[in-house]
Amino acid sequence: MDGLTAVGLAANIIQFLDFCATLLSEASEVYHSASGLSQEYVELQDVARDLSLLVDGLITPKTNAGPRVSYQGLGPGPDMLSIAHSAKAVATELISVTRGASGC
Incomplete structure (x- = not known):
């Protein structure tokens, strides 16, 4: 050789x-691990949940929060809502995938 x-x-x-x-x-x-997931998956679940909650606030404005201000001063526009809906779909899919990985 x-x-x-x-x-x-x-x-x-x-x-x-x-x-x-x-x-x-x-x-x-x-x-x-107690959850049956690696630390990386647990962190990914947490980030996906946080993203989902943040996006919910953009999609469904709170009535007691007062007017929402955007870049144009008119509240979330159609582009922002489209991005928010896409982010919500991604967050939901991440949560679903990580739950499937844990067997829950």
Whole structure:
């Protein structure tokens, strides 16, 4: 075996071992977590819930909050509402996916 082939083989072995270590670490984290999710998934759920709540405030204005001011001074315009509805859909999908991952 020539030197270049040996170096390539060693690099492949190291890459495989790194992948295995990462996989085992993540599996252990999920196994030991109370929710059955990794910390990354829990944070993603929290962000999706926060996004959903913020967008709800744009889509459904509160009556006791007074007039809402936008860039144009007229409240949320059609473009803003379209973005808000898209963000709500993304947040709902993220929450659904992360709940599905936990088996809930």
